[in-house]
Amino acid sequence: MSILPRERNAEKAIFRSSLNPKCLDYCMKYQLYTVTVIAILLLFAMQSGAQTRQVIAQTASDGTVHRIIILDNDTFPFVVLKPVYVFAKRHFKNKKEEQFYWRTVRDVKRVLPLAHYIRQVVVQTNDTLMTMPGKRERDRYMKGFEKSIFKQNEAEFSKLTLNQGKLLIRLVDREFNVSSYELIKAYRGRFTAGFWQLFAKLLGADLKDSFGSKEQDAIIEQIIRMVEDGDI
Secondary structure, eight states: OOOOHHHHHHHHHHHHHHSOHHHHHHHHHHHHHHHHHHHHHHHHHHHHHHHHEEEEEEEOTTSOEEEEEEETTEEEEOOOOOOOOOOOOOOOSSHHHHHHHHHHHHHHHHHHHHHHHHHHHHHHHHHHHHTOOSHHHHHHHHHHHHHHHHHHHHHHHTTSOHHHHHHHHHHHHHHHSSOHHHHHHHHHOHHHHHHHHHHHHHTTOOTTOOTTSSTTHHHHHHHHHHHHTTOO
């Protein structure tokens, strides 16, 4: 006959109450001592392993670079594998739900490269701004950069539908863990951020929208992983 968790807890309580307090205190101290010794041994083993392990890169005759790990004079190939995500086969409740799903797949495939592009631009811009001595130089650079980046990408971004634009706003938040509004405010100031937020509101969008705040974002995250893995 199996014992339920509550019954097990009750038995433990009865057993503990029957012990002498000094004996119980000794047992708890002994357990703490044992855990401490095990932790020290594990840390020592990790430190010893780190001292004898070496990861190096080797160039083969065909020019390709291979990483290897040397562990106690033995050589092993060193390969970092990408995470593999496995999702259950999706079953739709109705035609409307199926249409929403495949429309979202289309929009993610359209918008995801743009979110990655924005991330790349922001990283490169940060690197450039870090080389400038003062705020005046950075502001002057950002004014010119804003015009050039708008001119370069106006045609591409103008092809987005309203729903794709809203999705891009949330994917930008997913990339940076910061909303589009906060990014604009950080680079161009509160006034410019407020202007573009007002413009977005007139179109039915919100630059302060964050990824993960909506119920369908779980589906979008799954689709993103499948798109990046080439499964859809």
